[in-house]
Amino acid sequence: MKNSYFVFSLGLLKSKESSDMYYNNALTRPFAKIYRWHRYFTFSIQILCTYTVVLVVIYNLTYLLTFYGIHTIKNQLDRVHFILLSQLNWNIEWGTSFINDIYLCSILSVIIYCTQIFNGLIKIQQHLISAYAGKYIDIPPRHNFSNNELISKCLHFSGYLCGYTAWGFIIFYKISFVFCLLLRLWIRYDSRWFQHILALCLPIVLVYLLKHILVSLLSEFVFLQNFGRTPSLNNRRIYFIFNYFNFFFDCFLGILSCYIRVSKALLASLLFMGRLDYSFMGRNLERLDQGYATYVTFIHMEIIHGHPILGTNFSFYFLLILESGD
Template sequence: MASIAELLGNYLDFPVNTTFTYTVTLEACPRIFPHQEFRLFLLIPAAISTLVLAFSTRRTNKILHVLNGRPGLISPMDILKTSHRFSYAAAFGTLARLCSDIVFDSKYAFNYFGPTYLKVFIALVSMLIYGLGYFPLFAGITTGSPLGYLVATLFSWVFTAEFFSNTFCKQQLDISYLVLIVGVLPEMLCFLYLSFSLPVRFVISLAKPKRKTKLAVDFESSEDLYESIRKSYQGIHVTKLFQTPPPPPSPPEGIKEKLTHLLTSISEKIFYKRTKGFRYSARMISVMAVGFILLYQVTFFLFIVFYQIFDYAEKGLSASLDIIGRQITTEEDPAVTNLRTGIYVSYYFIIAFRGCFFTSIMVAFAINAVFLLHYLTSYRENLLSLYKGDNKHLTPRTEKSNASLIVGSMRYAGYQVGYIGWGFFIQFLLLLIFSVAIATVVTLWGILDNFILEQIMRLWPVLLTSLVLNMVQLLLSKFLFLQENGEILAMDNRRLFFIFTYFMFFYNIFIGIFSCLMRIIKSIILGALFLPRLDHSTLPRKFQQMDPGFDAYCGFMHVESTHTNPVAMVFISILQAESLTSLKRKKSNNSDIIPLDEKQEMLDRKRRKAKWKWLLAYTLVNNPEISLQRRLVLAKERNENVKEIFFSHSTLYSEEPTKVDMDQIIILEERL
């Protein structure tokens, strides 16, 4: 390729005869598993495995009595539970590279050269192909049977082989394998975790005895069953609701304790604060894993690629300076002097831009990594608040239909990954523009110093005056215009307040112009900063439903809260325990031996039944009208004559029924 010196010489219309050349070669070996061919051929074993797993399960509602309810409907993931959450997170982590290709490269499952307006349908078909290819891996984990773990193991090994062969074969960059391993380390750990954990689970599932039904649970007594409910996460949460909250911890004493407490509180505010006993859902852990791996790999790729580009440019400019000469010589052609000056400016600009680029990308990665931790904290706080019925941070359920909440829950995971990717990219661009502006000012300070100082001299009186007047307004409001030094909202010195407000009206118009500019700048900065976070809307409160990301998050949180509420889960578990206890009692009635705890429970049940009958009799004796209505309802259920019962009942009070009695019979018959 042509030398950089020759290119600059041609640009400056100056012939530079040099023999220096700097070439960049990217050697790549062919991929063992081509992307498109691999995805298409994977559909055949994926379809077969899905059918096999479907025939291994039965339908709950046997509408068609064929093959004893087979094939059943299998799901790839139970998004409302916390079981297998690390396996799901690792499985979704293996999709990070595919998600990166979809978000930034719009990679399809097959080539398309037709009309542009049909590309959206090609994208939909590609997403369907991707989903079908990975479906057996997730379905096998969800099934939890030996066959399911076997299918998941085989597919995880295939995906692992494809990952290692394509990653370590297609080495387009001049980097070592150690650096390449560091770049794909999180995704590689996900593949290795699945490749080793799924076979172990397959062997363990073979050793476990097969459970026929959910009711076939062995327990020594009903107390053991209730104890398992108390020790569960939901049981512990419900138990805490009936306990008095612990007193706040005593303040730290001593310099060492105060310093430790200060550092702990700062780290909890900046990074993450743990809540003991809380369990995140499998879906949330999976989304956060995909988001982190996506950020990690994109950051690493940009860092390596642009590091080599900047290195090539710096070496090329340095070599050009060595050829031309770094010092001005006597009787030198002015064109050579201009060329040297241009190369020096380009050289220093490349160095400055490299520092800005790497600083921006690392700061953007750090911000988004910390935001992922904050996201987990926000999810936990919002979910616990929804358990208590407090939804002040989210859109209330009364303002949205149930169908829209379900749609938001379906959209959430995909929206979150897409927002994380594009939010990182936009934050990086803004940081790069800001850092390049600062670097330009510093580099060209000798040229721009007079202009910048002139603008500072114009603006500093305005800034200082605004700051002073704002402080004056605050101090006067607190100590002069309010009673008791601002402790209560009651005016004092009303006439002076009116005079001061009148004159400040004109000045605040002038300040409002700059305040409007600051509002725009703050909106841009905060909007870009919180763009990846769906738990905060970038729109005002009344327009939050127009924010598709926040709307999806609200639907996800409301569905999550409704179906995972610990109080409801514990109540359902108690009902199941009662059902199991009744089943155990029926079995024990066939034998002569009845456990002591079940005897006590039977006696308690008889006492409650006798007490209820006594209260019913007492109520009916004191309320004859209720007794009549109850007898009529029971008679109606037994298809007896309502009039005969009414007449027999009315003879207790009169010899023969009156017109009023006949009207009551008609009304009662209409009601019944």
């Protein structure tokens, strides 16, 4: 009776430390940042099949967007060239430079999304192993969902994962291509606008960075005791005086912080679109994220129906019943 339940339960008894449960050799060490091979843990058939389909979808999309996309984008650029020439009298020669942009965006999109796929497998592994031990640190516990929600939402896991990954890959590819193309044309035809933007933005960004460096240095060497090793204040009067002036400074500099916050949210949405285990909403609003709610309920259903300790005990009792003949 050496099924996956029994192997995992036996591994818990053999391993003295949590690090002993992972392979650490010359073959697995280079891939530790992408995926860690567990000695006794095995994914369910649904997870393996779903991620296999996701990898096939990424492969097909890469082929279609790269090779068929060259002909499609060339026709669209010729159409844009005709409109600009007839309406604005702008003669922009695209040439063949956009093909290099297509290849660059394809390689970048594949690297980013394949990395996200394997990182998603790591998160599923970590969440399942923690949940086997009754630890729900990164995901809400089961009592936050009704039984009906657990069943109805976990059914969308495979479809949402494939759909989110595919559309995230397409959107990231399209936006990165447009960005590369516009940046190339901007620098080639009118670099003065680019220089003016840099002259306008760089001073604000430098002031923003210098202010953060100053706050970090003051916090470590002036405000905190023992040079930041303890959280206790050392110079309370200087701290509150600086806090007063920093309030007015942040009121004006907060405009840049708003743009940075929105930019980070948009960039994170593009990069992590295929990651159902990440919610872009706060802890109180994460249940409004359908993808994240689907992921959490799927993890709970995996625990309910695939817990290795419970599976081993049930198998053992079932064999005892069969041997007793009752």
